[in-house]
Amino acid sequence: MVGIVGYGAYIPCYRIRVEEIAGVWGADAESYKKGLLLEEKSVPAPDQDTITMAVEASRRAIKRAGINPQEIGAVYVGSESHPYAVKPSGTVLAEAIGACPDVHTADLEFACKAGTEGMYLALSQVKAGDIKYGLGVGADTSQGAPGDALEYSTAAGAAAFIFGREKIIAEVLETYSFTTDTPDFWRREYQYYPRHGGRFTGDPAYFKHIVGAGKGIMAKAKVKPEDITYVIFHQPNGKFPLRVGELLGFKKKQIEPGLLVNRLGNTYSGSSPLGLTATLDIAKPGDVVLIVSFGSGAGSDAFLFRVTERIDEVRDLVPKTGDMLNGRRFYVNYGTYAKFRKKIRKAEK
Amino acid sequence: MPTPARYWREIPQRYRLEAAKCRRCGLILFPPRLICPQCQSREFEGVKLAEEGKVVTYTIIRVPPHQFEDQAPYAVGIVELDDGVKLMGQIVDCPFEELKTGLRVRIEFRKMMEEGEAGVIYYGYKFVPA
Amino acid sequence: MRDVAIIGVGMTKWGELWEKSLRQIFVETALEALDDAGVDRLDAMYVGSMSSGLFVGQEHLGSLLADYLGQRSIPAARVESACASGGLALRLGFIDVASGMNDVVMVAGVEKMTDLNPNEATYALGTAADQEYEGYHGITFPGLYALIARAHMEIYGTTREQLAMVAVKNHENGALNPLAQFPFKISVEAVLNSALVADPLRVLDCSPITDGAAAVILAPLELAKKLKKPVVKIIGSGHATDSIALAQRKDITWLESTYQAAKKALAMAGKRIEDVNLIEVHDCFTIAEICVIEALGLVEKGKGGQAVEAGLTRVDGRFPVNPSGGLKAKGHPVGATGVAQAVEIVKQLRGEAGPRQVKGARIGLTQNMGGTGGSSVVHVLAAE
Numbered sequence: 001m002v003g004i005v006g007y008g009a010y011i012p013c014y015r016i017r018v019e020e021i022a023g024v025w026g027a028d029a030e031s032y033k034k035g036l037l038l039e040e041k042s043v044p045a046p047d048q049d050t051i052t053m054a055v056e057a058s059r060r061a062i063k064r065a066g067i068n069p070q071e072i073g074a075v076y077v078g079s080e081s082h083p084y085a086v087k088p089s090g091t092v093l094a095e096a097i098g099a100c101p102d103v104h105t106a107d108l109e110f111a112c113k114a115g116t117e118g119m120y121l122a123l124s125q126v127k128a129g130d131i132k133y134g135l136g137v138g139a140d141t142s143q144g145a146p147g148d149a150l151e152y153s154t155a156a157g158a159a160a161f162i163f164g165r166e167k168i169i170a171e172v173l174e175t176y177s178f179t180t181d182t183p184d185f186w187r188r189e190y191q192y193y194p195r196h197g198g199r200f201t202g203d204p205a206y207f208k209h210i211v212g213a214g215k216g217i218m219a220k221a222k223v224k225p226e227d228i229t230y231v232i233f234h235q236p237n238g239k240f241p242l243r244v245g246e247l248l249g250f251k252k253k254q255i256e257p258g259l260l261v262n263r264l265g266n267t268y269s270g271s272s273p274l275g276l277t278a279t280l281d282i283a284k285p286g287d288v289v290l291i292v293s294f295g296s297g298a299g300s301d302a303f304l305f306r307v308t309e310r311i312d313e314v315r316d317l318v319p320k321t322g323d324m325l326n327g328r329r330f331y332v333n334y335g336t337y338a339k340f341r342k343k344i345r346k347a348e349k
Numbered sequence: 350m351p352t353p354a355r356y357w358r359e360i361p362q363r364y365r366l367e368a369a370k371c372r373r374c375g376l377i378l379f380p381p382r383l384i385c386p387q388c389q390s391r392e393f394e395g396v397k398l399a400e401e402g403k404v405v406t407y408t409i410i411r412v413p414p415h416q417f418e419d420q421a422p423y424a425v426g427i428v429e430l431d432d433g434v435k436l437m438g439q440i441v442d443c444p445f446e447e448l449k450t451g452l453r454v455r456i457e458f459r460k461m462m463e464e465g466e467a468g469v470i471y472y473g474y475k476f477v478p479a
Numbered sequence: 480m481r482d483v484a485i486i487g488v489g490m491t492k493w494g495e496l497w498e499k500s501l502r503q504i505f506v507e508t509a510l511e512a513l514d515d516a517g518v519d520r521l522d523a524m525y526v527g528s529m530s531s532g533l534f535v536g537q538e539h540l541g542s543l544l545a546d547y548l549g550q551r552s553i554p555a556a557r558v559e560s561a562c563a564s565g566g567l568a569l570r571l572g573f574i575d576v577a578s579g580m581n582d583v584v585m586v587a588g589v590e591k592m593t594d595l596n597p598n599e600a601t602y603a604l605g606t607a608a609d610q611e612y613e614g615y616h617g618i619t620f621p622g623l624y625a626l627i628a629r630a631h632m633e634i635y636g637t638t639r640e641q642l643a644m645v646a647v648k649n650h651e652n653g654a655l656n657p658l659a660q661f662p663f664k665i666s667v668e669a670v671l672n673s674a675l676v677a678d679p680l681r682v683l684d685c686s687p688i689t690d691g692a693a694a695v696i697l698a699p700l701e702l703a704k705k706l707k708k709p710v711v712k713i714i715g716s717g718h719a720t721d722s723i724a725l726a727q728r729k730d731i732t733w734l735e736s737t738y739q740a741a742k743k744a745l746a747m748a749g750k751r752i753e754d755v756n757l758i759e760v761h762d763c764f765t766i767a768e769i770c771v772i773e774a775l776g777l778v779e780k781g782k783g784g785q786a787v788e789a790g791l792t793r794v795d796g797r798f799p800v801n802p803s804g805g806l807k808a809k810g811h812p813v814g815a816t817g818v819a820q821a822v823e824i825v826k827q828l829r830g831e832a833g834p835r836q837v838k839g840a841r842i843g844l845t846q847n848m849g850g851t852g853g854s855s856v857v858h859v860l861a862a863e
Contacts, residue, residue: 095360
């Protein structure tokens with residue numbers, strides 16, 4: 001039996017409201033709020049990046065796991081905002097948590113599902129018997145072009161999961177990945193902002209792959225939506241997860257605990273993983289949890305978990321996702337946001 | 350500006366706060382040293398610093414050194430950790446009006462600076478309100 | 480050990496000397512000292528400079544400046560102890576003559592700071608701090624002293640106004656010093672309204688960036704007596720160090736190195752602090768002067784602010800401190816400061832200080848400090 005041994009989340013404390021962004025560009029805030037169910041999003045401070053958030057989320061996961069980090073045999077970081085193009089986020093993370101030098105590490109990219117990829121690789125190595133514990137992290141400081149629709153949702157956050165065979169809090173029942181070549185959203189090398197295909201990102205991309213992965217894993221595991229307690233989908237906005245849930249036969253209350261985007265924004269590689277940490281924060285022993293991510297390009301990773309008794313022992317050891325989402329936070333105006341996100345730069349020195 | 354070597358050498362301290370405890374007199378040294386300044390012993394055991402503490406004193410830097418030009422103004426303080434060790438670090442995620450002596454803080458991993466657009470990124474510890 | 484006297488002093492106007500290079504500033508000042516002493520050949524030279532390397536890219540200063548002074552081939556050394564470089568140079572020169580190794584020795588200090596922009600200069604000055612555990616976190620010198628100031632204010636009740644009064648007093652003295660960078664008075668309101676540099680310290684709490692040099696010529700006492708000038712002797716010298724990282728000190732409001740250095744200097748001189756008529760201290764920041772007068776034992780620990788407010792340290796007060804205007808009004812070309820303090824005391828002890836003259840000046844003390852008290856050098860001078 002392989003499963004999650006520890007999990008941790010990190011959300012920066014700065015926020016910006018949809019009205020603040022809309023006001024600058026002369027857009028209609030209501031259409032974002034009512035149409036996409038977006039209210040506000042997290043903003044990383046200038047001294048935060050994918051690596052710093054991954055470290056904090058991972059440290060929390062280690063505390064919940066209650067393990068010696070030297071026993072972590074693999075560290076995978078999935079992001080589309082790795083600070084370096086060449087030099088892995090994983091080495092800084094592995095060093096910071098004390099897993100070096102007996103550790104394998106790799107950085108992953110697959111738009112918004114790089115985080116679940118890392119989780120998949122970590123758990124696979126544990127399953128293969130190669131390592132005792134594996135860490136998979138999804139973290140991003142997503143960027144949206146100024147004035148683009150994405151600017152209202154691109155946010156920052158990190159979620160970390162440690163997999164192992166002992167001290168399990170959520171057993172992995174099944175995994176399934178659904179992948180095709182679908183150019184719905186991309187960023188060319190040396191480009192600063194990504195581009196997307198507008199409405200093409202909906203049915204042929206998000207919905208096709210999540211439905212494909214959702215149906216695929218339920219068939220593989222021989223379960224139906226009624227057998228599942230909670231489901232988490234990738235969250236680019238507040239509407240898509242509810243609609244895809246409906247398409248797959250899920251009810252709103254199954255989706256709600258893991259639906260954070262309206263107040264958090266879309267944390268890209270952290271999106272569904274943070275929905276998972278929020279769900280584990282409230283799940284009870286015996287609950288069955290399904291997570292289906294989506295990464296543009298395109299593909300979906302699906303995992304089916306069953307929560308164990310041990311969740312009650314570890315849940316409160318470190319800050320919960322809701323504590324960070326609803327706790328101490330500071331709202332910034334667009335100018336500060338643009339400065340933090342380097343959308344305005346000073347002259348060359 | 351630190352070269353990669355100068356930065357890399359301090360990683361155990363900057364990332365993991367590894368310190369040394371004198372076996373003879375118990376003084377905790379951060380960074381670790383070869384000889385205890387209190388009792389001259391050369392025997393140490395490795396320890397990690399406590400993760401939380403309180404602000405002893407603080408200031409807000411408004412005229413920064415050139416490597417920190419883009420970061421000013423920022424708060425820097427001396428924090429006494431719960432194990433008695435005092436260290437200097439920036440205090441972040443805290444509006445300046447909320448800074449005060451005695452504020453409980455915890456250590457967080459943050460970016461210190463970047464060597465321009467193409468150089469190394471330096472990481473280290475900062476303090477956030479606990 | 481022989482008795483050592485100061486037989487000549489030199490100091491030119493300090494400020495932003497755009498047209499003068501480091502070597503030019505040094506040579507002009509050094510020539511003045513040579514002329515004042517009436518000598519044309521030195522046996523050795525010590526030059527204090529905190530960082531000619533960072534400020535103007537020039538190391539190997541001893542040889543360069545000896546050559547430019549027309550003293551090619553003499554033993555010459557650059558001495559460094561951050562802002563105490565000048566004071567330490569004085570000590571090494573003193574030891575050189577006292578030991579009998581050399582007779583006529585020049586001790587000078589020079590710093591050319593304005594070739595860097597302010598943020599680069601802030602960095603260069605910051606190298607006096609612990610680079611890996613203080614500088615790495617973005618602290619500056621004003622920042623370090625601001626940490627001390629806040630602690631002093633919270634523990635002892637020192638007020639913002641008392642800090643300002645240090646600057647006001649020093650400017651009052653400096654207004655009478657034609658060589659000072661800022662020879663004018665300022666008010667407490669001006670200090671309190673000046674821009675914040677590192678809370679709670681403001682621009683007018685901080686000594687400035689300055690170009691300048693100072694020089695003295697040391698000689699054995701018998702030689703000095705032949706010169707038919709008022710004789711000034713160095714009767715005590717003390718030097719002590721402390722951890723440079725502020726967080727590693729037991730008490731961040733107490734300058735242990737100053738306390739130790741002063742104790743040694745006064746013991747060597749056979750004097751107590753009460754015997755001293757005037758003192759030149761290292762007021763790199765207003766709070767520094769307050770901490771220094773406590774460490775010297777002029778007042779009880781914690782009472783420095785009150786002492787300044789009560790006027791104890793005015794030129795006409797019980798313990799005149801910084802009659803020259805101090806670092807605040809005179810300027811602080813880092814390596815030159817320690818030597819300039821000696822220049823002022825010599826002039827005062829000779830009775831040549833003009834409108835700044837402290838009446839009855841017979842014994843003077845200089846206190847020069849590096850960083851936040853990582854090093855202190857104290858000298859006691861006496862009129863023969």
